[in-house]
Amino acid sequence: MSTCLDLPAEAAEILSAFSADMDPSIQSALQQACRLKPVASGEPILTEGAVGSVLYLVVAGTFGVYRRDPLDQTDHRVAVVSTGQAFGEMALLDGEPRSASVRAEEAGCLIEIDPDALSKQPDGVLRLSEFKGELASLVTRRMRAANQEHVAALQRELKLREEQQHFGKFFVYSLIMMSIGTLVNNVLARSLTNxxxxxxxxxxxxxxxxxxxxxxxxxxxxxxxxxxxxxxxxxxxxxxxxxxxxxxxxxxxxxxxxxxxxxxxxxxxxxxxxxxxxxxxxxxxxxxxxxxxxxxxxxxxxxxxxxxxxxxxxxxxxxxxxxxxxxxxxxxxxxxxxxxxxxxxxxxxxxxxxxxxxxxxxxxxxxxxxxx
Known part of the structure; x- marks a missing residue:
């Protein structure tokens, strides 16, 4: 693996975009603490329940995020991560086991950001603490955006259900109206009333x-x-x-x-x-x-x-x-x-x-x- 000081231009741009709002000292520390990792199609990157704190940035390829169903013990894909996106940040922040498994959907490339390598640098403990603070803000913004999208999706679903209910009422109404018209015209046509x-x-x-x-x-x-x-x-x-x-x-x-x-x-x-x-x-x-x-x-x-x-x-x-x-x-x-x-x-x-x-x-x- 090569260090991020030797990254190709595309990977360097992704790391730069990821850390764009962070302090320059954190950006410099990240460049020294990260590694470039090529991956093969189907290769597992994270395992649900495993201990680890490495953060990954996608340089190329797509990666499926899977959660295991406790009832039938099968994995279900819950998200897809692609170029420019990060995964593994929650374990870095809270130290808990991985909450999901991630594996490559196709051959690609990742940037590994290892907090242990970051902490071993001069003032590394301080830089790691600052990085976690910036990362927590990033995760919060992302969660807020996801929540807003979720709320919007729920609103669209409620609107669709409302339209379906309205259509049902309108359909019944149309049948009633046609029945009334047919009945009146039949009565008149048969001269049942004067x-x-x-x-x-x-x-x-x-x-x-x-x-x-x-x-x-x-x-x-x-x-x-x-x-x-x-x-x-x-x-x-x-x-x-x-x-x-x-x-x-x-x-x-x-x-x-x-x-x-x-x-x-x-x-x-x-x-x-x-x-x-x-x-x-x-x-x-x-x-x-x-x-x-x-x-x-x-x-x-x-x-x-x-x-x-x-x-x-x-x-x-x-x-x-x-x-x-x-x-x-x-x-x-x-x-x-x-x-x-x-x-x-x-x-x-x-x-x-x-x-x-x-x-x-x-x-x-x-x-x-x-x-x-």
């Missing part, structure tokens, strides 16, 4: 049935209002864009209705404008969008990891379109198409205001033209 689906009473009753499980899940998942799009952030841009899109879609709606009326295939009946009914429908539209965009679409986007959001837009639009099946297939297709537009606006601004405006204006145009 209900006028074009009345505000039916619209509010149907929405109330859908709102109950929605609000319960939102409450259980503790979703803040801002995540449902109920925020002032992006409000102005959302409203301006909503007004422009509303104007264009209303023109398309009346034009389409006129064409269908000409061929006598208009699916609905034109309804006159009712101020009170219009105000009620505005609130109705707002509640629908809070559920469809603020909750459904946002939940799909989060649980699917849908960064761009388009899959979530389509899923939420199709699901919500199914709740309009009692108005006929044209209404379902129109709801899906407009829902994609609503979803696009919502993704752009994360604000529900512009989407509600478009929904309201489109609904008024559709009912007043007889398209629904």
């Amino acid at each position: 209900i006028d689906i074009y009345t505000a009473v039916f619209a509010w009753q149907y929405l109330a049935v859908l709102m109950v499980p929605s609000l319960l899940i939102i409450w259980h998942m503790q979703i803040p209002l801002s995540e449902l799009g109920l925020t002032t952030r992006g409000l102005g841009k959302s409203m301006r864009e909503g007004a422009l899109v509303s104007a264009g879609l209303c023109a398309v709606t009346f034009g389409l209705a006129a064409g269908l009326r000409y061929f006598d295939v208009l699916p609905g009946k034109a309804l006159p404008f009712d101020p009170w009914g219009s105000a009620s429908y505005f609130l109705h539209s707002a509640l629908q969008e809070v559920i469809a965009r603020g909750f459904l679409q946002s939940s799909f986007q989060r649980f699917l990891g849908d960064k761009r959001g388009w899959r979530s837009v389509i899923l939420a639009s199709v699901l919500f379109g199914m709740f309009h099946l009692h108005f006929g297939l044209p209404a379902v297709l129109m709801t899906i198409a407009t829902g994609c537009v609503f979803g696009w606006i919502y993704i752009r601004h994360q604000n529900i205001a512009g989407v509600v405006l478009i929904h309201y204006m489109m609904g008024v145009a559709a009912f007043n033209s007889g398209l629904l």
